[in-house]
Amino acid sequence: MSEHLSDAMLSALADGELAGEEMGRVEAHLAECPNCTRRALSESLLKRSVARAGQRYAMPEGLRERVMGATAESRVATPTSQNQDVGHPAGTKEDKYRGPSPASRDQDDGTR
Amino acid sequence: MAVLSWRRKDDDARESARAEAESRARFEALALPLLPSLYNTARWLTRDPAEAEDLVQETMVKALGGFAGFEPGTNFKAWAFRILRNTYLTSRSGLAARRTVALEEELEATGEPEAAVERMTPELELMRLSDRAALQRAMDELPGPLLEVVLLCDVEEMKYREIAAVLEVPIGTVMSRVSRARAVLREKLTAQGVRASEGGPVQ
Numbered sequence: 001m002s003e004h005l006s007d008a009m010l011s012a013l014a015d016g017e018l019a020g021e022e023m024g025r026v027e028a029h030l031a032e033c034p035n036c037t038r039r040a041l042s043e044s045l046l047k048r049s050v051a052r053a054g055q056r057y058a059m060p061e062g063l064r065e066r067v068m069g070a071t072a073e074s075r076v077a078t079p080t081s082q083n084q085d086v087g088h089p090a091g092t093k094e095d096k097y098r099g100p101s102p103a104s105r106d107q108d109d110g111t112r
Numbered sequence: 113m114a115v116l117s118w119r120r121k122d123d124d125a126r127e128s129a130r131a132e133a134e135s136r137a138r139f140e141a142l143a144l145p146l147l148p149s150l151y152n153t154a155r156w157l158t159r160d161p162a163e164a165e166d167l168v169q170e171t172m173v174k175a176l177g178g179f180a181g182f183e184p185g186t187n188f189k190a191w192a193f194r195i196l197r198n199t200y201l202t203s204r205s206g207l208a209a210r211r212t213v214a215l216e217e218e219l220e221a222t223g224e225p226e227a228a229v230e231r232m233t234p235e236l237e238l239m240r241l242s243d244r245a246a247l248q249r250a251m252d253e254l255p256g257p258l259l260e261v262v263l264l265c266d267v268e269e270m271k272y273r274e275i276a277a278v279l280e281v282p283i284g285t286v287m288s289r290v291s292r293a294r295a296v297l298r299e300k301l302t303a304q305g306v307r308a309s310e311g312g313p314v315q
Contacts, residue, residue, distance in 0.1 A: 011291040015265060017272050038234070045241055046294055047266050053247040054267030057155040059148045063165055067147065067172045068140075074173050075132065 002029045005036045014043040139179045142188045143172060149189075150196055153263050157200050157209075157256070167203065171196040190274040193264065197278060209256050240301040250300035258293035265290050 005013070005026060012018050013026055030037050150171060154164040175182075175195050182191055200206040240246055251259060264275045265286075272286045279286065 007291045007295060008287050011294060012272075012287055015272065015290065017287070042234070042237060043294065045237070046297065049241040049244075049247055050251070050262055050266040050294075050297070051269070053244050053251065054156070054263055055152065056248060057152045057161075057164070059151040060161065060165065063151060063168065064144065064147055066165070067169050068144075070169050070173050071136075071139075071176045074176060 001032055004033065005029060005039065010036075010039055010043045013040055014047045135179060136176070138184075139176055143175060143192065146189060146192055147172075149268060150192065152267070153193070153260075154196060154200070156251075156259060156263055158203075158205050159252075160205070163203075163205060167196065167200055171199050174199060187274055187277070189268075190270065190277045193268070193270075194278045194280070197260065237298075237301070237305075240305045246301065246304055247297070250297050250304065253300055254293060254296060258289060258296060261286065261289040262293045262297070 002025070009018075009026060018026055030040060147168065150168050151164060154167040154171075155161065158164045158167060171192065175192055178195070182188065201210065251262070254262070260279070261275065264270045264278060265272075270278070272283050272290075275286045276283045
């Protein structure tokens with residue numbers, strides 16, 4: 001029998017984060033291991049229960065208006081006046097500022 | 113001459129006012145639908161209704177202020193949640209929580225969760241999980257870094273990649289925290305379940 005699934009693997013499976021070869025290996029193991037299958041079901045059950053239990057606090061009445069009032073008083077900032085807490089999630093910034101790759105620079109002479 | 117330059121200034125002002133109004137409308141279209149989620153998360157983190165409202169408001173003001181730096185087409189929800197989290201972490205209760213709550217080393221140091229705790233029987237587990245209040249108590253006891261990851265993953269249904277962007281950590285760290293958070297939740301539910309089955313107080 002193939003190796004049992006690690007806890008991290010079970011989480012990733014329940015969270016839909018597995019694909020391709022990894023997913024194939026996990027499915028193959030689950031097909032022959034009732035114990036890991038039970039753990040996988042338990043993981044999904046926990047995930048769904050947490051999703052429901054986590055929806056706990058309804059937004060108070062008036063918060064939307066309060067927020068709109070507060071934002072109405074402040075201006076939409078220009079790029080030079082940005083707050084430092086505010087930035088791009090990892091990944092997007094790099095995408096934007098990534099310079100031309102060496103390959104594309106090499107082609108510049110030919111394409112222009 | 114003077115008249116012309118006045119008129120131009122007037123046009124410029126009108127133009128920039130219109131641009132700002134458009135930007136504000138775009139912002140509101142993206143941000144207002146997120147308010148219930150942001151509030152729910154803020155309330156879990158701060159554990160206080162008034163503080164949660166303040167946190168959401170401050171988050172929205174900061175987000176609007178930085179909206180010019182938001183790239184259309186990228187993930188606005190992850191962007192907004194990242195501002196919420198950073199704002200919380202620098203708030204008074206966020207700073208207090210950081211001082212008292214276990215850091216990464218401590219989280220890892222608790223060792224092999226699955227080996228340490230016998231798994232619940234499927235029947236007991238099903239019973240505990242259908243008890244919404246019991247699960248909420250268990251979630252309330254989670255250390256901040258584990259609570260936030262299950263809120264983003266399970267409640268907000270974010271992908272690991274998005275969570276990594278919110279928390280500014282590698283995806284591998286997200287995966288191990290999610291897994292660790294679920295293990296701790298199971299331990300707590302098991303402990304509650306044992307107490308309940310012994311007839312003792314569930315609390």
